Amino acid sequence: MSGEPGHEPEMSHGVGPWPGEQPPDDPRFDPELLAEGDRRNVIDHYRYWTMEAIVADLDERRHGFHVAIENWQHDMNIGSIVRSANAFLAAEVHIIGKRRWNRRGAMVTDRYQHVRHHEDVAAFAVWAAGAGLPIVAIDNVEGSLPLPEAELPEKCVLLFGQEGPGLSTEALAAASASVEITQYGSTRSINASAAAAVVMYEWCRRWA
Structure with missing residues (x-):
C-alpha cells in the first residue's frame, strides 16, 4: 500500500x-x-x-473502585499505577502524602484520569468515610487474605504502599481489610505497579 x-x-x-x-x-x-x-x-x-x-x-x-497510593518517598511507580488505573477505568486515583509525583510513567494518561491529593492518611480516611467507601489495603502483612479468597467490594478504595516498605502503620490501621497477592518465588514482594495492575484486573474480572 x-x-x-x-x-x-x-x-x-x-x-x-x-x-x-x-x-x-x-x-x-x-x-x-x-x-x-x-x-x-x-x-x-x-x-x-x-x-x-x-x-x-x-x-x-467509570467503575466503582478507586485507587490510592502513599507517596512519602516520591515513588517512581505512581505514574505506572495511574496508567493502569486509566486502563482499568478507575473512578479516581488518590495520592497520599507528597503532592509532587513522577508523571513520566503515566504516559499522559493522567490527563484522562481524575487524580485527587490528600495531605496524609488521616485526611484520606476522612474522605473515604464521607464517601462511604471501605479501604482495602494491598500488602503482604500478617493477617492479609489471599486475593482469590478476599472480598473486593463493588465500591471501594484499593490502597497501595511504597515500593519496599509497603503501607505505613497508619494506612493499615485505616483499612477495613488487608489483601495479599500470592507469590511462589524467593522475593518478598513484587513491584508496586505490577501489584496494582493485578488487583485492578481482579476487581474488573469480578465486577466489570
Whole structure:
C-alpha cells in the first residue's frame, strides 16, 4: 500500500489526517487533530476526539473502585499505577502524602484520569468515610487474605504502599481489610505497579 500513489505510508503509532473529503460535523472531534492527525496514546474509538470529550465519555462509564497510593518517598511507580488505573477505568486515583509525583510513567494518561491529593492518611480516611467507601489495603502483612479468597467490594478504595516498605502503620490501621497477592518465588514482594495492575484486573474480572 505504501508504494501506491495516493496512499499514505502506514503509521507506526496513531493516525494521519482525516481521510475523507469532509471532516465529521461532530463537536467531540478536534479540528486540529482532524487536520494534522492524532498520534496520542488512545484507543481507536477516541481518535480525533478532544481531551474534554474523552474524559466526559469515560466519566459516564467509570467503575466503582478507586485507587490510592502513599507517596512519602516520591515513588517512581505512581505514574505506572495511574496508567493502569486509566486502563482499568478507575473512578479516581488518590495520592497520599507528597503532592509532587513522577508523571513520566503515566504516559499522559493522567490527563484522562481524575487524580485527587490528600495531605496524609488521616485526611484520606476522612474522605473515604464521607464517601462511604471501605479501604482495602494491598500488602503482604500478617493477617492479609489471599486475593482469590478476599472480598473486593463493588465500591471501594484499593490502597497501595511504597515500593519496599509497603503501607505505613497508619494506612493499615485505616483499612477495613488487608489483601495479599500470592507469590511462589524467593522475593518478598513484587513491584508496586505490577501489584496494582493485578488487583485492578481482579476487581474488573469480578465486577466489570
